[in-house]
Amino acid sequence: MNQxxxxxxxxxxxxxxxxxxxxxxxxxIGFLDLFGNWDPSLAxxxxxxxxxxxxxxxxxxxxxxxxxxxxxxxxGTSHIDARLVLGSFLFxxxxxxxxxxxxxxxxxxxxxxxxxxxxxxxxxxxxxxIDLASHYLKK
Numbered sequence: 001m002n003q004x005x006x007x008x009x010x011x012x013x014x015x016x017x018x019x020x021x022x023x024x025x026x027x028x029i030g031f032l033d034l035f036g037n038w039d040p041s042l043a044x045x046x047x048x049x050x051x052x053x054x055x056x057x058x059x060x061x062x063x064x065x066x067x068x069x070x071x072x073x074x075x076g077t078s079h080i081d082a083r084l085v086l087g088s089f090l091f092x093x094x095x096x097x098x099x100x101x102x103x104x105x106x107x108x109x110x111x112x113x114x115x116x117x118x119x120x121x122x123x124x125x126x127x128x129x130i131d132l133a134s135h136y137l138k139k
Contacts, residue, residue, distance in 0.1 A: 001068060014107040020045045023108040025099025032096050094123070 021027045022045060030039030064072055095101045098119050100108065105123070109116045 002070075005068060013103065014110070017104050017107050018111075023100075023104045023111065028095065028099045028101075028104075094119075 017023055021041065027039060027042060030037060031042035033039075060066070060072055066072060091101070098105070100116065100119060102120075102123060105116050105119055109120060
């Protein structure tokens with residue numbers, strides 16, 4: 001049941017990205033172009049996502065269980081450190097440079113935009129390098 005729920009959630013998320021135009025890098029770059037031809041539609045999409053998430057978190061915070069009855073596991077820390085700031089900076093630079101963040105890039109790859117492999121493969125490699133480095137730095 002969990003895998004079916006994950007599949008349905010992923011399909012709804014992907015459909016939402018396509019419907020909102022977030023798989024179009026011109027939309028993202030237009031949003032980031034504050035001093036040019038600024039496109040505020042991404043901000044509206046973000047506000048809608050935040051509203052839905054807020055409602056979900058309010059519900060989940062009270063119940064402490066998922067809709068399927070499983071125990072929730074929230075992050076144990078909320079402090080801001082150098083790793084978070086550096087990771088956020090790198091994410092933002094990659095997002096601005098490519099016009100994609102990971103979710104929309106994978107959805108757009110499903111649309112046959114195979115040039116996105118030049119974005120997705122290094123992204124996955126970078127995630128693996130950070131994972132391995134974190135593992136060895138903890139020792």
